[in-house]
Amino acid sequence: MSDRGYRRPRPLSPLREHLRDTFWFAPTAGFVCVFVLWLAASELDDTIVALFQREGAYDRLADLIAFSQDTKTVVTAISSAMMTFIGVVFSISLVAVQMASGQLTPRVVRIFVRSRISKLTLTVFLATFLVSLLVLSSYESETDPRRVVSVPLVQSLLILLLVGASLLLFVVYVSATLRLMQVGPVVDRITRDSLRVLGRMPSGPDGEDDPGPETARVLYEGRSGVLRDVNTARLVRAARRQGVVLRLVPRIGDFVVPGTPVLAVHGGAAPPRRRLRSAVSVSTERTLHQDLAFGLRQLVDIALRALSTSVNDPTTAVQCLDRIVSLLAAVARLPLGTVHHRDRGGRVRLVQEGPGWDELVDLAFEEIRWCVAGSPQVTRRLMAGLDDLLRIVPGERGAALLRHRALLVGTVERTVPVAADRAFALRPDRQGIG
16 A cells, blocks of 8 residues: 555554543643642732722722622532532433443443543533632621632632633533434444544555565564554555565464564564654554554444344344445445555555455454344345445455445355245345334
8 A cells, every 4th residue: 555645643652541441630730720729819809909008998898898798609509510410411421331331342442531621621620629628718707898818709700710621521411421322323323434434544455566585574572462553654664664565474363462463573673662662552442543453343342232132222223234335335345455665765565455355355244143033123224225336336346245235144044934025135224014
């Protein structure tokens, strides 16, 4: 694959990914920001009091003291109720996420964990609680305008502003959490993320160069995990400086352990370790960053759970098949398989294995086809999807679809004894049973 015509995928930052997968960073940053904001508001309040006292505007200052004393009741109520409110809201949310993971797939938990609205809501809630405590500490028992030192006027307005933001975010957060429990929004989110990955991924060979015989191997060093990211730019530079061709042995999404080959070297000695440092990144689970097949894997998992005897929800499986067909249609005419990354001179420096068309089709339909016996709604949608894809794909890619179509027909013929029922189950219908 030539480097001309696409931009190499941006390498993942392990720190950035760690922060996105945690809930502590956003509240901590929020605490720091609101503390600085409270200090500025406190200084502004002191400046206002000093200004009024210098000008002798004691009547106006007395009005401000009365207003701040009125808001003290509100601030006290906020400080005492906010932590209880936070506990109740997020406890219910965690139960909702657990239900969604049980009905759909455990991987939807990652959507909640990485949700910006979830983290922003928690941050604003906790920041409101912190500011309410800080504002309460600013109130004085002295109410004489001539002797008072500080009147928390701006601070009171700040806490009221945070309360308003908390109420608004609460409504948005509840709406987002409820959508997480619905099948349609979840599978749509997975599909959109997968299409974004497809838009930035290099695809297919454009004239494959033979890298020559293998001359060395680089073994993996580090903790075991799923290969989630490859810094292709760094590997291309290292191979160019060494005058060799590197071939990535595992594929994105493979589980690697220390001591297993991670790079095969063709045409010379392996590049120094320092040039390969952080070129590959592992994690505890797969991500969509460079993993073209992971979106299909999630959709298939949801469909399989829906088709299990404990759930028995064929309509959800049909919704997943809708998105699976749309993803396959998006890659139907794209070159897939082995990717050849070239340097600025046009020479191949990195060979990376990717999923081919047949592998994607098998991933999309094989397991679902094993579970569709007795569910005409799913078999009809599956037949319609295969027929639609056969109209789209180039001729050489139709073989995999025809094979799955024939296997589906054979499965229905073996499991459905009545001829009329077989004909009904094999009639293509994009709505399943519309």
